[in-house]
Amino acid sequence: MNWSLFWDLTVSGVTLGSVYALVALGYSMVYGILKLLNFAHGDVYMIGAFMGWFALHWLGGPVNPSVTAALVVVFMFAFAMVACGGLGVVIERFAYRPLRNAPRIAPLISALGVSFFLQNSALLLFGANFRDYDTFDLIGAKTYHYKDIFLSVPQILTIVSAIGLMIGLTLLVARTKIGKAMRATSFDREAASMMGIDVDRVIASTFFIGSALAGAAGVMFGLVFGQIYHFMGFLAGLKGFTAAVIGGIGSIPGAMLGGLLVGLAESYATGYLPQGSTFQNLYVFALLIAIIIIRPQGLLGKADVNKV
């Protein structure tokens, strides 16, 4: 067993999985409340990556930032999260709310439309060129290692902040008033409304939080992998969605688990399977199909019980 390869692949898989987990959370939260597959979510993630890039350059760029690197990173995350949160609320208000009582196919089509709208708007506004985060210029090229396990600063930053955000979200949903309202709305929207919960506000809050997490994931991707472009949300959105389904769509811990599994599967497939780097997506989506066949509700999802 080549342990060096194993640990390299594991670190890479966990880093990527952390990004996917944050994207998956947005899918899961929205599905949990609205039973809507928000296909525009991957593009919100892409917008988040661009917002982080703009924030970085407003503060002087990676080579000569006007404040310390730590502050730049914090501002990049904060700006991308707030901007994407706001974008999520706008999308919900104008693309999904008018269709809330329409047949389920209508908001799905609307979500696809929003996805293409965001992608092409980004192409129009930001151009087709790749943008570099130049992370090394910003936070240095230092790599920490323990025996065969190598971790760079951006990787540590990504894993730690993803864990932090997931813990924060779990606490928010479990222990706050808005979290309780979100759970109630997810359980039975009509009953929640009759109990005095402002359902519109709860749904808007859910979109804000889910989109803010996608924004954070976009910045993480830029910091770790260096480059962003207008089309990056498509595949990441699909992987995030896959992670949400594997974990059990609607389940927050499921989304986290699914994200990590997809990240690790992608990484191990690249490392160990024949022509893995070429066909990694084939392996990841085969895993999705296998899990869906064995456990249609996902690993941590609950099976729907319908009265007949």
Place this chain on the structure above:
Amino acid sequence: MRRRATAIAALSVLAALASVAAASATVDRAAAPSAAASLDRQLISCGKTVTMGMLAPITGPAASLGKPQVDWAKYYVAQHNKANKKLKLRLQFGDTVLGGPGGTAEAVKAAQSFGANVLGVVGPAGSNEVKATTATLKGAGVGFVSGSATNTTITTDGTRTGFFFRTVPPDAQQSKDVSNYIIKKLKAKNVYIIDDQEAYSTGLADEVQSQLKAAGVSVSRDGVSQQQSDFSSLIAKIPRTTDVVYIPWQLPPKGKALGEQMRSAGKGNIKLMGSDGLYDPDFASVGTNVYDSFFPVSPKSATVKNFTKAHGGNGEFFGAPSYAAAQVVGGAIDRACKNGTASRAEVRAQIMKTKLKTSVLGIPISFDKNGDIRRKKFGIWKSNGTNFLPVG
């Protein structure tokens, strides 16, 4: 009874439509070659200004390669027009969006956008684009000269002989020079080759791989799509004992991303070698152990010096062979237009007769029967952290 009559009438209409469609298709098929042939020999009045087409990646992931090509071609046209009072050249651009999500379809669309007034074309940049646009350009009788498409077989397979030419040596030469440098100068024992799954890249990677293996070097091979930005798991597979990672790719930002992610994974000490497609400051910025194979552009040439001065000190060397390509097409148009009219066939014939004793590439330019330049040479360049400097 009425229903039956309606059905018969409907069938008759359908049959009539089908026969009209078949007839028009027959006419189209018959007309196609003669239309192309007539376009080929159609004489265009040169007047005071003639149009030269240029296909380049003006936007998209490879826009950083397209910019120097466009800048150098414009520079040639400006110089030409300054020196020629009677006949001016005008450039008409087509954006091929090399490496974009639409594949080579954009290149074909760009080639189709050229009107009958375009007498010759500079470009396209990529070998796959050359293959994709051949039907359109050859069908219209246009000669096209690329300043960067290096895939070996695009000149030798006979598909575009007499129509396609290039001012850069083929990959067969590039692979030989790269392998020699890796074996003799870098003295590498373990090499990891990663192609980008495109024709240009796999062809070059295959050739380097077989030459290194023949010299007893241990070679591992992998491939990765250029739609990907995360190379971390691929990098994990590269053993730490590797001496050189060879990436014959076409998108400098991707080469940069791989280099930076290698540093991030603690593998920044491994030498990284790119090919002509990665010859860009973006790739050079990865670090000082980055190498590249590129055309032997002479920084001492007066044209290169003047261009560099006119462009704020940036020589944009990747575009220099496109200057030579524009020089070839422009010169051919000048000669064909001597009697006031020219056809695309005449321009092609003049391209074939090109004989430039000196060029910005430091070598004379004339073409063999396949459309390749006769004097073939690649240079090896090393990064100083910002730009590439010649080392071999």
